[in-house]
Structure formats: C-alpha cells, structure tokens
Amino acid sequence: MTVTSQTSTSQASTSQASQTSTGDRVITYSEAVREAIAEAMTADERVFMLGEDIGVYGGAFGVSGDLYHRFGPERIRDTPISELGIVGAAVGAALAGMRPIVEIQFSDFTCQAMDQIVNQAAKIHFMLGGAAQVPMVLRAPLGSGTGAAAQHSQSLEAWFAHVPGLKVVMPSCAEEVKGLLLSAIDDPNPVMFLEHKLLYRTSGPVPEGADRIPLGTTAVRRTGRDITLVATGVMVSRCLEAAETLAGEGIDVSVLDPRTLSPLDAQPILDDVSRTGRALLVQEAPGHVGFMAEIASRIVESPAIFHLLAPIRRLCGLDVPIPYAPQLETAAVPQVDGIVEAARLLMKES
Amino acid sequence: MARLGEDPGTARRTLEAMWRIRRFEEAVDDLFARGLMHGTMHLSIGQEASATGTCFALRDDDAITSTHRGHGHCIAKGADLEQMMAELLAKETGYCRGRGGSMHIADVATGNLGANGIVGGGIPIAAGAGLAYQLQGIDRVVVSFFGDGATNEGAFHEAVNLASIWKLPVIFLCENNKYGMSFSTEKSINVETIAERSAAYGIPGVTVDGNDVEAVHEAVTTAVERARTGQGPTLVESLTYRWKGHSKSDKNLYRTKEEIAEWRDKDPIGRFETLVVERGVLSAEDVEQVRAAATNDVRDAARRANAAPDADPDDLLDAVFATA
Numbered sequence: 303m304t305v306t307s308q309t310s311t312s313q314a315s316t317s318q319a320s321q322t323s324t325g326d327r328v329i330t331y332s333e334a335v336r337e338a339i340a341e342a343m344t345a346d347e348r349v350f351m352l353g354e355d356i357g358v359y360g361g362a363f364g365v366s367g368d369l370y371h372r373f374g375p376e377r378i379r380d381t382p383i384s385e386l387g388i389v390g391a392a393v394g395a396a397l398a399g400m401r402p403i404v405e406i407q408f409s410d411f412t413c414q415a416m417d418q419i420v421n422q423a424a425k426i427h428f429m430l431g432g433a434a435q436v437p438m439v440l441r442a443p444l445g446s447g448t449g450a451a452a453q454h455s456q457s458l459e460a461w462f463a464h465v466p467g468l469k470v471v472m473p474s475c476a477e478e479v480k481g482l483l484l485s486a487i488d489d490p491n492p493v494m495f496l497e498h499k500l501l502y503r504t505s506g507p508v509p510e511g512a513d514r515i516p517l518g519t520t521a522v523r524r525t526g527r528d529i530t531l532v533a534t535g536v537m538v539s540r541c542l543e544a545a546e547t548l549a550g551e552g553i554d555v556s557v558l559d560p561r562t563l564s565p566l567d568a569q570p571i572l573d574d575v576s577r578t579g580r581a582l583l584v585q586e587a588p589g590h591v592g593f594m595a596e597i598a599s600r601i602v603e604s605p606a607i608f609h610l611l612a613p614i615r616r617l618c619g620l621d622v623p624i625p626y627a628p629q630l631e632t633a634a635v636p637q638v639d640g641i642v643e644a645a646r647l648l649m650k651e652s
Numbered sequence: 653m654a655r656l657g658e659d660p661g662t663a664r665r666t667l668e669a670m671w672r673i674r675r676f677e678e679a680v681d682d683l684f685a686r687g688l689m690h691g692t693m694h695l696s697i698g699q700e701a702s703a704t705g706t707c708f709a710l711r712d713d714d715a716i717t718s719t720h721r722g723h724g725h726c727i728a729k730g731a732d733l734e735q736m737m738a739e740l741l742a743k744e745t746g747y748c749r750g751r752g753g754s755m756h757i758a759d760v761a762t763g764n765l766g767a768n769g770i771v772g773g774g775i776p777i778a779a780g781a782g783l784a785y786q787l788q789g790i791d792r793v794v795v796s797f798f799g800d801g802a803t804n805e806g807a808f809h810e811a812v813n814l815a816s817i818w819k820l821p822v823i824f825l826c827e828n829n830k831y832g833m834s835f836s837t838e839k840s841i842n843v844e845t846i847a848e849r850s851a852a853y854g855i856p857g858v859t860v861d862g863n864d865v866e867a868v869h870e871a872v873t874t875a876v877e878r879a880r881t882g883q884g885p886t887l888v889e890s891l892t893y894r895w896k897g898h899s900k901s902d903k904n905l906y907r908t909k910e911e912i913a914e915w916r917d918k919d920p921i922g923r924f925e926t927l928v929v930e931r932g933v934l935s936a937e938d939v940e941q942v943r944a945a946a947t948n949d950v951r952d953a954a955r956r957a958n959a960a961p962d963a964d965p966d967d968l969l970d971a972v973f974a975t976a
Contacts, residue, residue, distance in 0.1 A: 377787075381814070382813060382817070384813065384814065386806055386807055386810050387776050387810025387814045388776075388814070390775070390777050390807065390810070390811060391776055391777075391780035391783055391811070393776070393777050394717075394765070394776065394777035394778060394779060394781040394782070394783070394784065395780040395781065395784040395787075396780070397765050397777065397784075398765070398784035398788075400783075400784045402780075417773060417807065418776060421770050421773060422768075422770070422773055427971060427974050428972050429748060429751055429752040430748050430751070430752060430756060430760070430766060431746070431749030431750070431751045431752065432970070432971035432974070433747070433748070433758065433759075433760055434760045434765075434766070435974040436974075437974075466972050469973070490974035490975070491973050491974050565973075
C-alpha cells in the first residue's frame with residue numbers, strides 16, 4: 303500500500319490526537335506487544351504463539367509475560383531450542399489454516415532458521431502461483447545497546463527486506479507497536495516484526511482498542527524546514543531528541559519513520575526531501591549495502607534530486623561486528639550527539 | 653488390514669497410479685531430451701511403489717509434503733496430470749502458473765502442501781501442518797516424504813524431535829534410494845538403517861521394501877493409525893532405487909551398470925503385476941488395459957497442456973504477496 307505524504311502526515315497526527323485523548327493510559331512497548339497478541343488471540347482462535355521460553359518463563363525479554371497463564375500451553379507453546387524447526391512448524395501451520403506468531407529470542411538466531419524464512423515462507427505463495435498463503439509473524443528483538451556483543455546485537459533488517467515475499471516491520475515506539483503488530487497478524491503474508499530491544503521498556507500512550515496501523519505507511523514524526531531525517535527503529539527517538547537540540551540552534555528538521563521497510567512507502571520521504579533539499583539518513587545497522595542506501599537511491603532516482611541543496615548523507619553503524627565494551631558498543635552505532643553533528647555539517651555544506 | 657492386491661478394484665487403482673507415474677516421467681524425460689521442456693527435473697522412475705503404497709494409506713483429506721523428486725507423490729495423491737504437465741511446460745494453466753516448475757508442484761486442495769527444492773525443507777513444514785490439525789482438533793495426518801540425504805540435515809532432526817515431543821500426527825517417510833545425489837548412504841550415515849534414527853526421538857522406526865507396494869502400504873497404514881489416534885509420529889524407511897540419474901547432469905559415475913540393472917530387475921510395477929495375476933485378482937488383459945490407459949492419459953495430458961497459453965510476463969509480479 304502506498305499513501306501520499308499528506309495521508310501519512312494526517313495518519314501520524316490522528317495517532318497523536320488519539321494519544322492525547324487516551325493519554326491517561328501509558329504502557330510500555332513490551333506491554334503493547336503483549337496486548338496486541340492477547341487481543342488477536344482472543345479475537346481469532348487460529349492465532350497462537352510458539353517460541354523458546356515464552357511459557358512460564360515469560361519470554362527472554364519478558365514480552366509474553368502472563369500470556370501462558372491466560373491462554374494455556376497449547377496456544378502459548380514453549381518449544382525446544384530449535385529455531386529452524388519452529389519457524390518451519392509455523393510455515394506448515396500457516397499453510398494448514400493457522401495464524402502462528404513465532405518469537406525468536408534474538409534476531410541474530412534467525413540465522414539458524416534462514417532456510418524456512420527465505421526459501422520457504424517468503425516464496426511459497428509465489429512458487430505455487432498464488433495457490434497458497436503463509437500468514438505468519440516472526441517477532442524478534444534486534445539491535446545493540448545491551449552489552450550482549452556480536453551474536454546478540456545485530457540489525458539484520460536489510461537482509462529480510464532484500465527478499466521478495468517478506469514484509470519487514472520495525473516499530474519505533476510504544477504508541478505504534480500494537481497497531482502495527484495487529485496489522486502484521488492480519489496480513490496474509492509472512493511478516494518479519496523486528497522489535498528494538500532498547501524500546502521494550504520505553505512507554506507511551508497506547509490505544510485500548512484494536513486500531514490497526516496499515517503496513518506500508520511512512521510516519522512523519524516531525525516536520526521541519528531545513529533537513530529531512532529518515533530513521534528506523536531506535537534511531538527514530540534519537541533523531542527526535544537530536545531535533546530538539548538542533549531547534550535550539552535554529553536548525554529545523556523533519557523526522558520520518560518508514561515503519562515498514564517492505565513494503566516501503568517512499569513518497570512521503572521524497573516529498574519532504576523535495577521541500578527541505580537536504581537528507582540525513584540514519585540507521586543502526588552497518589552502512590555498507592544497508593537499508594538507507596535504498597532510501598538514498600529512491601531519492602536520486604526521483605525528481606527530489608533536483609531539489610537537493612547538498613549531497614545526501616548517511617549516518618550508520620560502523621562496518622564492524624557489535625563489540626562488548628560499553629564505550630566500543632556506543633562508538634559502533636549512531637548516538638544523539640553524532641546525529642546533531644551530522645546535521646550541522648550538512649547545513650554547512652549548502 | 654486389506655492388502656492393495658487383494659480385490660480387483662483396489663489392485664487396478666494401485667496399478668493405475670504406478671503406471672501413471674511411470675508414463676508421466678517417461679514422457680517428461682522424452683520431452684526434455686527433445687528440447688521441448690526446459691529447466692531441470694528429478695525422476696523417480698523405479699520408486700513408484702513407495703509413493704503409491706504411502707498415498708494409498710491416506711484419506712483424501714490427509715496431507716503430504718514432497719521433495720524435489722516429487723512427481724510420483726503428486727500423482728499418487730491425486731494430482732491432475734494435465735495441470736502437472738502444464739506446469740513443467742511453463743504454461744499459465746500449470747499448478748503454479750509456471751512460477752514453480754517441477755520442484756514446486758503443490759495442490760493444497762488435495763492436501764499436497766508442496767514439493768520442495770530444498771533437501772529437508774518440507775519436513776518441519778509437515779510437522780507444522782500436523783500441529784495445525786492437532787490444534788484444530790481434527791484427525792487429519794501428514795506424510796512428509798524425503799530422501800536418505802535429508803536425514804543428515806538439521807531440519808530432519810529438529811522436525812522429528814518437535815513431532816515426537818508433541819505427538820504430532822505425522823509420518824516421516826524416508827525414501828532411501830541409496831544416494832544423496834552421488835553420495836551413497838554407506839558413506840553418509842554411520843548406522844545400519846535410517847529407521848534406527850527414530851530411537852533418538854523415542855518413536856517407532858521401521859524399514860520396508862520400498863519396491864513392494866503392499867509392504868509400503870502396510871507399514872504406512874500402521875503409522876497412520878498411530879498418528880490418527882494421537883500416539884504420535886513414526887519414521888518409515890522405504891528402501892528403493894531411482895533408475896535414472898539424480899537430475900539431468902548425472903553421468904552415473906558413482907554407481908555401476910550392474911547395480912542399476914540389478915534394481916531394474918526389482919521393478920516395483922512388474923512385481924505387482926505378477927503378484928496380482930498370480931493371485932487371480934487381475935487378468936493379463938486387465939494389466940495390459942491399465943498400462944495402455946495410463947499411456948493414453950499421459951499423452952492426452954501432454955497434448956492439452958501444450959496447447960494452453962504460456963505463462964505471461966505481464967503478470968509476473970502479481971503473486972509475490974498475497975492480498976487478503
């Protein structure tokens with residue numbers, strides 16, 4: 303689904319409005335994920351969850367919490383440590399009429415399940431000429447910032463976004479994660495739902511109802527005059543924080559959040575860049591062949607290129623495995639100060 | 653338990669299925685050799701009893717997952733020859749509208765959840781389908797076909813483990829044709845039989861003569877009964893042999909002419925024909941009639957499929973994502 307910039311903006315502001323009206327109920331990102339799962343499971347008996355330690359343990363990051371006690375061991379199904387097996391089981395269950403939600407403890411472990419994700423789930427609908435569907439959601443925490451080092455901290459979203467047939471969602475805030483997850487569960491396709499682990503404890507006003515946020519809609523978080531910042535995952539809140547600092551210096555920036563990498567709603571980004579004339583693209587993942595390279599390409603392939611006042615800039619994670627030492631880990635991915643500095647430099651370039 | 657060669661009706665249908673598989677694969681082999689079919693394919697000629705004996709132990713609403721060598725499974729499960737042929741001929745009317753080809757034929761309506769180009773790829777999917785039926789409270793079962801090579805993939809072990817701990821209604825049907833492409837089971841596994849691997853998962857494992865359609869049917873029927881009554885999965889190892897090479901590039905450098913000739917003498921179709929004629933269940937004329945009918949059916953299917961429209965590049969993108 304593609305929407306215009308205006309629609310996206312109005313959706314974001316609608317969301318803002320409902321937050322204000324229900325502002326008395328502030329819950330965390332993990333609670334919002336759990337609430338979406340519980341509501342989907344209550345509404346549709348085909349929905350069930352499987353994953354490692356999601357039962358009495360409550361999930362490695364506590365996301366499934368009390369769902370085991372509310373829905374029982376059949377539908378909140380603890381599995382052996384067997385990522386390929388459980389993702390494959392989800393594919394088969396989806397083919398046979400269920401709506402599985404798989405939790406993979408760390409998105410890094412999707413590497414163990416890659417055949418089922420890439421060769422099976424993503425391709426079955428197409429390979430069979432549209433005769434079968436694989437409606438499943440694979441939820442996985444991604445990102446650095448927890449001191450868990452190189453095998454528990456990656457941001458692999460570009461891999462998945464590169465595979466036709468997979469939808470890829472990166473919810474950036476508590477306010478939206480529920481609505482996006484409900485849409486992912488509704489979707490007749492396999493959806494990679496990538497939750498940044500630093501966001502789990504963040505909170506915000508979350509609608510009590512079952513409001514969906516359509517996949518494939520870019521959110522405009524902030525509209526400014528000088529620079530279009532595009533960011534994903536935890537980088538969205540870092541950009542918003544940087545925007546406050548920059549505003550104090552007279553640099554007025556937009557912050558756009560694609561929310562879903564596939565399908566991508568690029569038009570709001572192109573429209574905003576056409577207006578500001580400057581683009582700063584921020585991601586946690588390593589820059590080389592990353593998602594923001596795709597955004598940069600979309601800009602230069604569109605008439606937005608004629609409005610550029612300065613070269614497009616990317617601020618990305620370094621091309622390095624995520625290190626353990628806190629000062630090294632911090633240095634490996636963009637931080638608020640770095641975003642502010644990059645924005646200042648970009649203003650000087652034009 | 654009724655045997656497949658006991659009454660004339662069942663014997664005829666069994667023989668029909670095996671001949672349809674044989675004639676279909678001979679036809680596509682020929683079309684390929686004449687340059688009228690592109691891509692690649694993996695023929696199961698010589699393995700017809702394994703596919704047929706297994707699928708004949710299933711109800712219509714039971715499911716299968718298949719392999720890269722899957723034409724026999726599809727046909728034995730009831731697939732339409734014309735739609736299969738159309739798929740291989742890259743036609744819009746094929747099972748996958750020309751998107752999948754030989755390795756991805758599926759017919760979800762008849763419980764065929766799909767062939768698979770990845771060795772072992774279908775095994776966890778079969779476990780998942782079994783899980784779905786268990787959760788839905790229906791007594792369907794799933795057969796997962798795979799070869800000897802797949803039992804060295806992690807996917808096999810993960811899926812069998814899941815099915816065993818959850819007592820899923822799945823039959824793991826290993827067609828041991830002695831070679832994973834060129835690598836023989838003598839080199840690739842360190843146990844006497846693949847069925848022994850079931851012991852690691854606390855489930856029954858049986859080895860049967862895969863060229864004896866009645867023996868396959870009997871073993872699978874027992875496994876199906878077990879699965880359908882909530883007692884969990886079984887590993888059935890069906891010993892058989894592919895007469896043709898692994899795929900189109902195979903020069904048979906890893907096996908001898910004598911070995912191939914020896915297995916041709918164990919032809920599962922001829923063996924069943926002899927059996928039912930000797931039993932007096934079918935006459936020699938009946939057998940000849942079944943064979944001729946299969947030849948005609950395949951020829952008709954190929955002719956009709958060939959006349960169908962080609963898959964259209966204008967529609968190429970329309971099935972990447974499902975729309976509600």
